[in-house]
Amino acid sequence: MGIxxxxxxxxxxxxxxxxxxxxxxxLTLIFGLMRIINLAQTAFYxxxxxxxxxxxxxxxxxxxAGLAGGVLTMALGLAVYxxxxxxxxxxxxxxxxxxxxxxxxxxxxxxARWGGDPHAIAPPAMLGGSITVGSLVFPQYWLxxxxxxxxxxxxxxxxxxxxxxxxxxxxxxxxxxMARGLGVDVNRAxxxxxxxxxxxxxxxxxxxxxxxxxxxxxxxxxxxxxxAVVIVGGMGSLTGAFVGSxxxxxxxxxxxxxxPELSYFTIFVPVAxxxxxxPQGLFGRKL
Amino acid sequence: xxxxxxxxxxxYYEHSHVLQGVSMQAESGxxxxxxxxxxxxxxxxxxxxxxxxxxxxxxxxxxxxxxxKLPSHEIARRGVGLVPQGRRIFPSxxxxxxxxxxxxxxxxxxxxxxxxxxxxxxxxxRSGNYGGQLSGGEQQMLAIGRALMANPxxxxxxxxxxxxxxxxxxxxxxxxxxxxxxxxxxxxxEQNLPLALAVADTAYIISKGRVVFHGDPEILRTDHAVRTTxxxx
Ligand SMILES: Nc1ncnc2c1ncn2[C@@H]1O[C@H](COP(=O)(O)OP(=O)(O)O)[C@@H](O)[C@H]1O
Ligand SMILES: [Mg+2]
Numbered sequence: 001m002g003i004x005x006x007x008x009x010x011x012x013x014x015x016x017x018x019x020x021x022x023x024x025x026x027l028t029l030i031f032g033l034m035r036i037i038n039l040a041q042t043a044f045y046x047x048x049x050x051x052x053x054x055x056x057x058x059x060x061x062x063x064x065a066g067l068a069g070g071v072l073t074m075a076l077g078l079a080v081y082x083x084x085x086x087x088x089x090x091x092x093x094x095x096x097x098x099x100x101x102x103x104x105x106x107x108x109x110x111x112a113r114w115g116g117d118p119h120a121i122a123p124p125a126m127l128g129g130s131i132t133v134g135s136l137v138f139p140q141y142w143l144x145x146x147x148x149x150x151x152x153x154x155x156x157x158x159x160x161x162x163x164x165x166x167x168x169x170x171x172x173x174x175x176x177x178m179a180r181g182l183g184v185d186v187n188r189a190x191x192x193x194x195x196x197x198x199x200x201x202x203x204x205x206x207x208x209x210x211x212x213x214x215x216x217x218x219x220x221x222x223x224x225x226x227x228a229v230v231i232v233g234g235m236g237s238l239t240g241a242f243v244g245s246x247x248x249x250x251x252x253x254x255x256x257x258x259x260p261e262l263s264y265f266t267i268f269v270p271v272a273x274x275x276x277x278x279p280q281g282l283f284g285r286k287l
Numbered sequence: 288x289x290x291x292x293x294x295x296x297x298x299y300y301e302h303s304h305v306l307q308g309v310s311m312q313a314e315s316g317x318x319x320x321x322x323x324x325x326x327x328x329x330x331x332x333x334x335x336x337x338x339x340x341x342x343x344x345x346x347x348x349x350x351x352x353x354x355x356k357l358p359s360h361e362i363a364r365r366g367v368g369l370v371p372q373g374r375r376i377f378p379s380x381x382x383x384x385x386x387x388x389x390x391x392x393x394x395x396x397x398x399x400x401x402x403x404x405x406x407x408x409x410x411x412x413r414s415g416n417y418g419g420q421l422s423g424g425e426q427q428m429l430a431i432g433r434a435l436m437a438n439p440x441x442x443x444x445x446x447x448x449x450x451x452x453x454x455x456x457x458x459x460x461x462x463x464x465x466x467x468x469x470x471x472x473x474x475x476x477e478q479n480l481p482l483a484l485a486v487a488d489t490a491y492i493i494s495k496g497r498v499v500f501h502g503d504p505e506i507l508r509t510d511h512a513v514r515t516t517x518x519x520x
Contacts, residue, residue, distance in 0.1 A: 167384045168391070174377040181337050181371070183363035183392035183437055 004136050009253045015142040015211060017249020018149030022204025023222060024229035025156060025241045026197025032173045032236020033193050034089040037096045040080075040103040041201050042219035042226060047106060048073045048202030049214040050114050053121050062124035066206030073202025074195050081194045089190060103219065111216050121209030141210050148207060152200065153242050160238060169193060173236050224264075225252065228271045234284020243282060288351055290315050290472045291336070291441055296345030296355070298328075298335045305331045306342065307496040313441060318463060318473045320487035320504060322480070324519055328496045329476045330372050333443050336474075337369050338362045349441065364392040368439030372446045372476070374430040378419030382410055385418055385429055389436030396438025397469070403432035406462070424455040431462065442466065445476045460485055480518065484508055492517045 027041045048069035055065035080102055088095040122128065123141035130139050160166035172179045172186045180186050205214070212218060229248050233240025248267060255266025274281060289312035298306035305328045313319040321329050334340040336347055338359035347355040354362050363369070377385050386400050404411035407428040413421060421429060427447055434442060444463075448456045456479065463486045467473060477483035483490065484504050492500035492507075494517050507514055 164387065167380060167387055170379050171377045171384075171388045174379055175375055177339055177359070178369075178371065178375045178377070179388065180359040181339060181363055181369045182389055182433065183360050184388065185360050 004134075005257070007136055008138060009257050010250065011138050011142050011146075013250035013253030014246060015145050015249070016252055017246040018146045019204055019208030019211060020222075020225055020229055020249055021149050021153060021242055021245035022207065023201050023226045024233070024245050025153070025238060026193075026201050027226055028230045028233065028236055028241045029169075029193050029238065030197045031230065033169060033176075034190050035092050035095070036085060036089055036194075037092060037099065038194075038197070039096065039099040039223065040077075040106060041197065042222040043103040043106040043110075044073050044077060044198050044201035045205040045208070045222060046110060046214060046219040047076070048205030049121065049209045049212075049218075050110055050119075050205070051202075052206030052209065053119050053214060054114075056121075062122075062206070066203055069206050070199045070201075070203030073205075074199040077198030077202075078191065078195050081191065085194070086187070086190065107216060107219065114214075116216055118213050118215035120213045121206065123210040139210075145207060145211070153238075156196075156200075156238060165189070165192065225267060228267050230281075232270050232274050232281060234281025236285065237281065237283035240281055240283030289313060290350060291474070292346070292348040293332070293336065294346040294348070296332075296335055296342035296347065298331050298340055298342045300331075300340065305496050306335060308345070309493070309496070309498055311491050311498065311501075313472045313474050315440065315472045316467060316470045317488040318467055318475055318486045320483040320490040321474060321476045321493060322483060322490055322507075322518060323493035324517070325478075327493045329493055330445055331496075332493070333369070333371075333445050333474070333476060336362075336443060337367060363437060364394070366392075366394060366437070366440040368434035368437055368442040370427075370430045370434050370442065370444040370447055372449070374423075374426045376418035376421065376426045376429055376433075378417060380418055381415055382418065382421070382429055383414045385433050386410075386436050389433035392437040394438040398435040398438050400436070403435055406435075406465075407432055423450050424452065427451060427455070427459065435466075439471070441472045441474065443474050446478060447475070448477065448479045448482055456482060480507070480514075 023041055023045050027038060030036050030038050051072050052065040052069035055068055056062060084098055085095055088098065127141045127144045130137050160169060168184055169189050172184065172189055176186055225248060229241060229244040232247060233244025247270060251270055252267055256263040259266060291313040293309060293311045295308050295310050296306055297304065297308060309332060321332065323329055331340060335342045338357060342355055346353060349365060349367060354365065377388065380388065383400065386403060409425060410428055410432055413425060418429065447459055451459065460482055463473060475483060475487065484507060487504045490502065490504040490507060491498050499517055500513060
């Protein structure tokens with residue numbers, strides 16, 4: 001195992017971690033703000049991927065198709081949120097069951113519409129090649145995905161830290177009742193955060209598609225990884241989701257390369273360590 | 288007509304019947320003290336007015352309009368400010384950001400971040416620090432400043448002197464007197480009887496969810512029977 005092995009897996013891990021961030025960032029913010037454990041978050045990812053690949057099939061450009069997938073997923077997420085979920089934000093068990101039910105319906109809908117065969121998603125043509133550095137060869141698209149996810153993360157951080165909406169969201173995560181008592185319409189922030197979470201996950205489906213492809217059951221495979229990220233990073237923390245995603249992405253890549261027979265298990269080593277020694281997660285508030 | 292008119296409210300936590308028919312009033316430019324031992328329902332009365340725990344029956348009128356069915360943020364936007372028990376500063380917001388949240392109702396008036404910093408110069412020095420890094424006294428100043436940012440006409444203050452050093456309590460007393468002079472109505476829940484007596488124009492004593500005394504706070508200074516029976520001092 002030379003340096004090539006490490007660099008290759010590190011890049012692959014970072015790319016995979018980048019797509020995990022697009023799922024887990026919404027998951028952690030939605031939980032932190034509304035106490036909703038959104039089990040449909042990876043179904044949003046899958047839906048975004050399928051919508052995107054259908055649009056590409058009709059001749060759309062990769063990026064526009066991804067954006068449209070994100071926006072349509074967001075619209076669906078908002079519809080579900082305003083029809084059912086918004087009443088149960090303080091009731092984690094009911095909202096958990098609702099999102100589970102919604103994920104199952106979405107899965108069946110996807111199966112009915114797109115069938116059971118896996119669909120590969122090609123990266124945009126200009127990024128379809130690979131980069132060769134000495135004996136090292138890796139897809140160009142890996143770097144592009146890492147770059148885009150870092151950019152989305154930066155936009156999210158700035159919105160949370162530098163805008164009044166971000167201040168209101170952080171205040172509501174700290175003490176929702178107090179925020180209301182000061183005149184904040186917290187429900188409005190709920191809608192915005194749920195919508196943003198669905199948008200980024202739906203967009204993520206297309207952006208991550210060249211790596212994960214799209215097939216029924218992908219959402220179920222991604223969900224434990226996304227939760228591992230949230231637990232390791234700390235619930236409600238965007239920084240935690242970022243660091244946790246990259247960490248889980250790396251552990252996943254090296255785990256699969258070094259202990260292929262234990263691949264799924266290796267993810268839960270960091271989870272177990274965190275649960276034992278720092279139950280609030282790396283960046284979470286004290287429990 | 289009083290600025291705040293609470294009429295015969297009954298407030299519950301699930302099945303526990305905490306306020307059992309409380310009525311009280313507060314007027315502009317005065318301090319109304321709410322006294323009573325621990326656990327008698329003072330905080331619950333404040334929570335009933337701001338809408339955190341709305342009364343199950345009874346009326347709360349503010350500036351002549353019924354507010355008991357409004358959500359908390361609507362009540363706050365009409366001009367009810369809250370300095371809650373335990374201060375409840377947002378720990379992951381800076382001092383400046385805590386004040387900005389207080390300004391969300393967007394009510395124009397004398398209070399801006401600048402005038403709050405003039406009232407509490409210490410907050411200006413700490414403006415970039417996070418709420419979780421402040422001392423108790425600084426947190427109390429911030430809780431008051433945050434509430435003032437909405438330019439309220441009624442300020443609900445729940446045990447503002449709790450956990451503060453005597454010197455800071457003195458400053459708090461001076462601050463309340465100044466706020467009163469601006470025409471603000473203050474409802475003050477206090478365990479610190481000397482502080483309450485120093486600033487209050489009128490006082491209520493609550494016992495087991497009912498008002499058992501209403502009148503001139505001077506009486507409490509002299510009437511040992513009332514004090515020992517209802518305040519335990
Ligand atoms: N969130 C709550 N749930 C249930 N009971 C509560 C809650 N808050 C207060 N109580 C009860 O209501 C009563 C009045 O409490 P409170 O209004 O906080 O009293 P005070 O502010 O006068 O000390 C107490 O018996 C207290 O135990
Ligand atoms: Mg109290």
